[in-house]
Amino acid sequence: MVAHIGTVAFVGIEARLVDVQVQVASGLPSFTIVGLPDKAVAESRERVRAALGAIGLALPPKRITVNLAPADLPKEGSHYDLAIALGLLVAMEAVASDTVESYIVLGELGLDGAIQAVPGVLLAAMKALELDCGLVCAAASGGEAAWAGEVEIIAAESLLSLINHLKGNQLLNPPTAAIARDVKNIPDLRDIKGQETAKRALEIVAAGGHNLCMVGPPGSGKSMLAARLPGILPPMTAEEVLEVSMIASISGLLTGGGITRNRPFRNPHHSASMAALVGGGLKARPGEISLAHRGVLFLDELPEFQRPALDSLRQPIESGEAVVARANRHVTYPARFQLVA
Incomplete structure (x- = not known):
């Protein structure tokens, strides 16, 4: 079974759609990421492994292959962590595929399973609005993403709360558009x-x-x-x-x-x-x-x-x-x- 999760790669201020394909097949245990990943993306293997372990899930002793398509587009940054983790959960049949197929997913995972904010969430939300799909991001980035308009946004603090929301065991409130505090000491x-x-x-x-x-x-x-x-x-x-x-x-x-x-x-x-x-x-x-x-x-x-x-x-x-x-x-x-x- 191959799981498909949508995310984005940033080229300037343009967000390009990336399909995260995760396959769990028989063979010697391994975890490989292909598709022109940079060092931060390659290191996501350890972050994803630790985050899944923090919520009581272990990677199966099989051959795991993650493909970031299109393969000729360079992939940079740590925001692919959450998409890879969700793809693994779908491939392991821990999460139903139809609950995440219509979302763009981005977020960095901590070793304790927390979802951390990443740059470019506003651009990803604008892309989700263009494609008429939802967005999954960190709770700290929800106020930024809400400025995109009529986009369904799931802003979770941790991987466990996101899984519970997708399964219907927990309801996450949609974020509201936030404005940063105005600088009080602007020179006059x-x-x-x-x-x-x-x-x-x-x-x-x-x-x-x-x-x-x-x-x-x-x-x-x-x-x-x-x-x-x-x-x-x-x-x-x-x-x-x-x-x-x-x-x-x-x-x-x-x-x-x-x-x-x-x-x-x-x-x-x-x-x-x-x-x-x-x-x-x-x-x-x-x-x-x-x-x-x-x-x-x-x-x-x-x-x-x-x-x-x-x-x-x-x-x-x-x-x-x-x-x-x-x-x-x-x-x-x-x-x-x-x-x-």
């Missing part, structure tokens, strides 16, 4: 005394969505003025809040399981590399310009930045997108920000 423009010309320039920049370059001697208040620009920008629309939250979700920056309505303000150090600003690295993560989407990117000490890093900002400023092209990955992140230097 009214705190600045004097500098009337500079404050007038900030108001024009905020009203027109312009970029700004400030020149002056050290200690004249340039950094202080730049930090107060987000406080006078117009409130974000619902669409903008969703865009910003999706980038923050894939980056693991959403705290408390809720989204934020504050415009982002990013202030990278002048030693930041081109990949740190634009995005990239081994897993093509979003850079500072994408994390500042719909907000402010402040480059203090602009002449100290590397010349290639500054030249790489030209295309994103013009197009509003950051295209990260690598030999094995081609990812596009939104990057519509206001540059202040």
Whole structure:
């Protein structure tokens, strides 16, 4: 018997459907995961084994094969743990297959069977809404996933409570959409005394969505003025809040399981590399310009930045997108920000 569990792989801010296929067959005892898994996915074998042991279940002494299809798509992260565990439970006939076939499942398992929050839950919920299916995630991520709209969400704290819910022995309450606590100490423009010309320039920049370059001697208040620009920008629309939250979700920056309505303000150090600003690295993560989407990117000490890093900002400023092209990955992140230097 082959069990099928749905989950997602993240390519930029796009969630692509992944079919987790679990087979328990006769043969020498083994546990193999195939389908281009990275190190975190390969280590899920031990987390799943320990989590099942914590609820009193042992893996059968048979040959266990887990295939993450499509096999040519790289699989990264620890959010495959829960899908693999549910697939094993279905293959072992501990859970009925029809109870989980219409859900997208993601979550990291602890050794004690607890389901822990993972990045990208909001993107997975949006994919579930698109496919008209449900979502299974950690209880800590339920408030984030609820912003996707009319999606059936099962937010469980542990693997045992999830199994009881699927069997009908326990009812888990659906999560409610949560908003992260607003930052109380946002710098306010009214705190600045004097500098009337500079404050007038900030108001024009905020009203027109312009970029700004400030020149002056050290200690004249340039950094202080730049930090107060987000406080006078117009409130974000619902669409903008969703865009910003999706980038923050894939980056693991959403705290408390809720989204934020504050415009982002990013202030990278002048030693930041081109990949740190634009995005990239081994897993093509979003850079500072994408994390500042719909907000402010402040480059203090602009002449100290590397010349290639500054030249790489030209295309994103013009197009509003950051295209990260690598030999094995081609990812596009939104990057519509206001540059202040």
